[in-house]
Amino acid sequence: MDFGLNGDQELLAQSARAFLEAEAPPDVIRRLGDDSVGHCADLNAKIARQGWNGILVPEAHGGLGLGMLDATVLLTELGRSLAPSPFLASSVLATTLLSSAASIAQRRHWLPQLATGATIATVAWLEESDRVDPAGVALRARRARDRFRLSGSKLFVLDAHVAHVYLVAARTAAGLGPNGVSLFAIPRDADGLSLTPLEGFDRTRRLFEITFDDVVVERDQRIGREGTAWKHLERMLDVACVAIAAECQGGAERALSMAVEYAKMREQFGRAIGSFQAVKHMAAECFAEIEPSRALVWYAAHAQGAHTREASRAASMAKARLGEVFSRTANTAVQMHGGIGFTWEHDMHFWFKRAKANEALFGSPAFHRERVAALSGW
Numbered sequence: 001m002d003f004g005l006n007g008d009q010e011l012l013a014q015s016a017r018a019f020l021e022a023e024a025p026p027d028v029i030r031r032l033g034d035d036s037v038g039h040c041a042d043l044n045a046k047i048a049r050q051g052w053n054g055i056l057v058p059e060a061h062g063g064l065g066l067g068m069l070d071a072t073v074l075l076t077e078l079g080r081s082l083a084p085s086p087f088l089a090s091s092v093l094a095t096t097l098l099s100s101a102a103s104i105a106q107r108r109h110w111l112p113q114l115a116t117g118a119t120i121a122t123v124a125w126l127e128e129s130d131r132v133d134p135a136g137v138a139l140r141a142r143r144a145r146d147r148f149r150l151s152g153s154k155l156f157v158l159d160a161h162v163a164h165v166y167l168v169a170a171r172t173a174a175g176l177g178p179n180g181v182s183l184f185a186i187p188r189d190a191d192g193l194s195l196t197p198l199e200g201f202d203r204t205r206r207l208f209e210i211t212f213d214d215v216v217v218e219r220d221q222r223i224g225r226e227g228t229a230w231k232h233l234e235r236m237l238d239v240a241c242v243a244i245a246a247e248c249q250g251g252a253e254r255a256l257s258m259a260v261e262y263a264k265m266r267e268q269f270g271r272a273i274g275s276f277q278a279v280k281h282m283a284a285e286c287f288a289e290i291e292p293s294r295a296l297v298w299y300a301a302h303a304q305g306a307h308t309r310e311a312s313r314a315a316s317m318a319k320a321r322l323g324e325v326f327s328r329t330a331n332t333a334v335q336m337h338g339g340i341g342f343t344w345e346h347d348m349h350f351w352f353k354r355a356k357a358n359e360a361l362f363g364s365p366a367f368h369r370e371r372v373a374a375l376s377g378w
Contacts, residue, residue: 003295009073016077019050024083026347032084033203033350039084039162048117053091056099061111067305068239072246072297079247080254082204082350086120088243089158094121096239097167101183101224101232110185121185122163124154124210125233132237132363134178134230139212141170141182146219148172148184150212156361160195160208164188167223168210169233178230183223190215202357204350238312240362241319242300248326248358249290249297255326255351256286259333266338273336282336286329293325313375316368323359330355 005013023043032038047053055071057063064070071092078087091114098110098121113119129136139152150170160166166186173180186193192213200207224232260283263274273279300318303311330352334341341348359365 003298005069005073005298009070012070013073013077016050016052016074017080019046020077020081020083024081026350029082029084029204029350030347037161038203038206039086039159043083044085044117044120044162047085047087052087053117054115055091056095057111057115058099061107061115063111063115067301068242069298069301069305072242072301075243075246076250076253076297079250079354082251082354084204084206086122086159086162088247089122089163090114090120092243093123093158093236093240094167097123097183097232097236098223100235101229103224106185106223119165120159120163121165121167122158122160123236124157124160124166124168126156127152127154130156132367134181135176137169137171137181137230137233138176139168139170141172141184141217143172144216148217148219148222150184150186150215150217152212154210154212155207156198157208157210159206160188160210161197161206166210168212169229172226178234180227181230181233182226183229183232184217185221185223186215186217190217192216200357202353204354205357234312237362238315239304241315241368242297242304244358244361245297245300245315245318245322248322248355249294251351251354251358252286252290252293252322252326252329255330255333255348255355256283256290258348258351259283259286259336262337273338279336282332286332289325290329293322296321313372316363316371316375319363320365320368320372323355323365326355327359 023046032040051064052074054063055066055074059065078085095114098107102110114121127136127138139150139154141148141150154168164187168184168186169181170184171180172182192215194211196209198207198209263279264272266273296318300314303314334348334352337346337348340346
C-alpha cells in the first residue's frame with residue numbers, strides 16, 4: 001500500500017521549500033514580525049507568479065484545478081517557513097467558500113481574480129464568543145427594502161488589512177441555529193466599515209476586528225441563496241482544520257530540525273549536547289509523534305477532495321492531533337536549546353508562538369475531540 005505523495009506532489013514540495021528558503025528566511029520573518037503591516041507585497045507578488053493562489057481554483061476559472069492534498073503540500077511548507085502571506089485566508093478559505101456557496105455568475109467574477117492574486121479575500125466569521133458552531137454567528141443583517149444593513153463586529157479576521165473584500169457571515173433571520181445564516185461580499189472601503197488590529201503573540205499572522213456601523217449591503221453582494229450559508233461555512237471549517245493541521249505538521253518538522261541542528265553544535269562538558277541520552281530521547285519522542293501525524297493530515301486532505309462521509313471527522317481529528325503535536329514539539333525544541341531558546345534574539349520563539357496560536361485557531365483540540373465524538377455518534 002502506497003502512503004506517499006506522487007511525483008508531481010513531491011516536486012511541488014521541493015520547489016516550494018526551495019522558494020520559501022530563498023524568499024522567506026528567518027531574518028525576513030523577524031523583520032516583518034516587527035513591521036506594523038507584517039506583510040511584504042513583493043513576496044506576495046512572487047507567490048502569485050508561482051501560481052499558488054489558484055491551486056484550488058478550477059481550470060475553467062483560471063486556476064490550477066488541483067485538490068486539497070496538493071494544497072496541503074504547500075501549506076506544510078508555508079507552516080515550515082512561517083512565511084507571512086494571505087494564502088490561507090484568500091487562496092484556501094475564501095476560495096473554498098466561494099467555490100461552494102457562490103452562484104455561477106459570482107464564481108465567474110471572483111475566482112479568476114483570486115487565482116491570479118489580483119484580489120485578496122478573507123472570511124469574517126468568528127465573533128466575541130469565538131464559537132465555530134451556528135450559534136457563533138450573531139451579527140444581524142437587517143433587510144431595508146432591497147438592501148441589507150449590518151451593525152456589529154467580527155473578530156479574529158485573518159489578514160483583513162491586506163484583503164480587498166471580506167466574506168461576512170451574518171444572520172438574515174432570527175435564531176441561533178444553522179438556518180438563517182447568509183454570506184455577503186463586502187469591500188474593504190465600504191462606508192461604515194472599520195478595522196482594529198488585535199494584539200496577539202504570533203506576529204507572523206495578523207488578526208483584526210472588523211466593525212460594521214450601519215453598513216449598507218446591496219442584494220447582489222449576497223453570496224448564494226439567502227439563509228443557506230451555514231452548510232458552506234461548515235465545509236470551509238473542515239478545510240480550515242486540514243489547512244491548519246498541515247501548517248502544524250510543517251512547523252513541527254522545522255522546530256525539531258532547528259533543535260537537532262543546535263544540539264549537534266552546542267557543546268557542554270567537552271561534548272555536543274546531542275550526544276547525551278536525555279537530549280536524544282527528547283528528539284526521538286518528538287519524531288515519533290510527527291511522523292505518524294503526517295499520514296493523518298494526508299488522509300484528512302484526501303477525504304476533503306473525495307467528499308466522503310469521513311471528511312468532517314478526519315478534519316477534526318487532524319486539527320486536534322496536530323495542534324497538540326506542534327505545541328509539544330515547539331516546547332521541547334525550546335528546552336533543547338536551553339537558555340537561549342527562551343530569548344527574543346533566537347528565532348525559535350516564532351515557531352513556539354505560531355504553535356500556540358494554531359492550537360486555538362478554528363477550535364481548540366478539546367472542541368474538535370468533542371466534534372469527532374458527536375460525528376461518530378458516541
